[in-house]
Amino acid sequence: MGFVVHLLVCLLGTGSWVAINGMWVELPLMVPSAPEGWLLPSYLTVIIQLANVGPLAFTLAHRFLPGRVSEVGVIYAILGLGCLACLLLAFFWRSTSLVGGIPRSTALLALLFFLALVDCTSSVTFLPYMRRLRLDYLTTYFVGEGLSGLLPGLVALGQGVGTLHCNGTGNGTGRPQEDRQEPRFSVQTFFFLLTIMMGISLASFVFLNYLPAAKKERAKEKYHARVQMEKMVGTQVTVEERPMIGGTPGRSFGSGTYSGPQLAFIFVLLAWVNALTNGVLPAVQSYSCLPYGNAAYHLSATLAALANPLACFLGMFLPHR
Template structure:
């Protein structure tokens, strides 16, 4: 009989593996759709510069329009302080955000060329307005998606973030295929944005699948809990527990007195009511201060962690990308160096996020310090003039390529490590005090993850402002 059931067991195991792989694929597709519109807009920048009246100023105008949309994450954070943080509420917010991105992508092919004359001078009002709403959608993904992802297993979160990182690489490949900016591109902007709409539609379907699987898992857990209740009731009725009957435990939890009597153990500081016991001295009670291991550390400090996130985001989303062309000018064939450096950055971003699945993620400040050192090296190459390190070597530009690639890897790895480290702390707190996360502490945990994503957007905003000011002053 056992031999007959073995193939069925293997079949069930195989189905479970396939089911998990499908969930990972859906999470990657959902993550890919989160930033595909933002990166896709920049992928068509050569075409915009060539055809629209603003010309070379269009990049700064698009960046400004996207950063003005930073107000939307602020409004969302204010809204969540006065509304429910339930899973259903989080899913509704995600659906609204995904639908908004799809609407913007459907409007881009029709209105990106729309111009409005201001004082007799035409301006690309259609593109800039749509860039504003693109920034609103993409800058809000962090504060909307992160709390929901915090409820999923660690491997699922890594897959989603890796999918989000692949959006830059996907746009780079699509831009090369489309030959954007040339006189005869292989893909027109209309067809290009229609492909992005298709990716967003697939992302919505993928999130629907993930949400359905999450609800199914919750329902299974509830059914298992209901099945366990009758057994627990029978065990309690018979006086049985993990350590035997109540009578057995009462005999075990006793101590012998000097006069030969035996009485149950009483917790320190509790009056037993026995006149033979000495009165309780309050000064002899143990101190209520926490043990040294539970004292707050630097890693537990919200200010330190949020400050690290803000600094790294400012470097990754503003300072380093804006100064990278300057870092390549001192080497032979700078255009080739810049192309390879950008390619390495895009490839290393998803790899850094995937690495959190199998590498230790506890030392966030050490990995953060390494990321800052790599950024400092790139800035030194950018502002050292015509004599950056290894400039006289034939392959000296490899230094910038490797540094930028490692910077991208370490930034992605550190960002996701901060997320996992905080979730481990919340799980440990839940183990020490049952119901903290699911009960009164649920709002606090949600607020931490939402504010964490908010600080990432704050760093990106500050980094963009600093980079714009620095480039203008340098020029």
């Protein structure tokens, strides 16, 4: 039954970022139909940053209302919201309304915000929930999180992208005729598939809470945690008794102890890399691909979604500190 729990944890992990990753790979097919056009990726980048209000609210609730907010209830809420938003996108992603006299994709942008809210909040709720299970399942969860980018990317590769072909000249006008080749299935079908992926993640979370095999794993983790705590109390090891690296006072971080400037450098570097990966590069990707057309944009967005899980997979085997 351990395999079943591993499978459920993996499927739960796929629901973490599958919605937004799916949006990135589908943008090339949505750009020609949206009033925002090639600005749509920039809008999505801003919306994702605004959706960080979800993790902020969850963190503040834990800080000022301890014990009153359970990550289980929040996970049920965000996964249900993700399913509903994906389903509504299938029907309303083309809908527009006038804002300031200019047509805007108001339904699309609003639903994108809810999807981003779901995925951003999953980062601060799924991992605390994983503490209820044995540590072995954490690796399985991260595998599922990697699949949240891989699965939509593979679906998008199978979908293809609509292209225009010159069909010579016709009707004696001397003008070339355009022959549009449609993708293998529509954007609406893609959103239906995204809804199914979110629904599977929600169903796996329900089974993790009520399946007897999963309950046994939670009981084992509680037992091991109690034994570990008894060992720590018995040896009376405190943080103050641990030797400092190099004898220099500082703060513990990871497996070492660093000074204030070193910690500042580490976090500034992390902020810079994340700003590029999640903010700057996705926003300018459409402009960098614009001279090459939709096919190049579609492939670059899809392969970018595939690159992240591949890098995480290689990181499991390559040497690291």
